[in-house]
Amino acid sequence: GAVVSQHPSWVICKSGTSVKIECRSLDFQATTMFWYRQFPKQSLMLMATSNEGSKATYEQGVEKDKFLINHASLTLSTLTVTSAHPEDSSFYICSALRGGSPYEQYFGPGTRLTVT
């Protein structure tokens, strides 16, 4: 089956610094990628939809200047959390839509971010 990777799987950063999370589709081209946030024992909340070569579409309430998303190629999307604060600590999950299969969505394993 299709594979989506995320790097890093776990990161600790200090308050005020920025951290970048990568999401890669390893064996298919992804025209669209999604970024989600999941708090402990809660559901996934869609943060933004990322289309290759264009600006991401952010969900209401998500600060686009804080959560920078770049979808530079058909296999890579990045999420940068800028000026991180402890309340940004969460589990971040990406998913990728396989081009040509309208509902084949593959999830990455997630990245646990802890801001101290």
Added chain:
Amino acid sequence: AQTVTQSQPEMSVQEAETVTLSCTYDTSENNYYLFWYKQPPSRQMILVIRQEAYKQQNATENRFSVNFQKAAKSFSLKISDSQLGDTAMYFCAFMKQQLNDMRFGAGTRLTVKP
């Protein structure tokens, strides 16, 4: 905006028995996709089953089947012959036909007891 409701925060079932997880949704769209995902303790999201709204036939995948009632906006998941490995969080999800606006329900924690 679309909403997805899972009214059962937790459920349990004996091994080899059958369990049904409920999901309702609200949308004004006519064409869309519905999904059930499983999230084990590893937190890797695993697709269990999907349904296209334009298809009247209920989707099935081995021990997993759905009861899709479009008019009632209901999408329940039936797990037959439950196995210990089925223990996980189960999320119902909705996606617009335009491949955006993915929404998840709050989840149901399923425990399969030996």
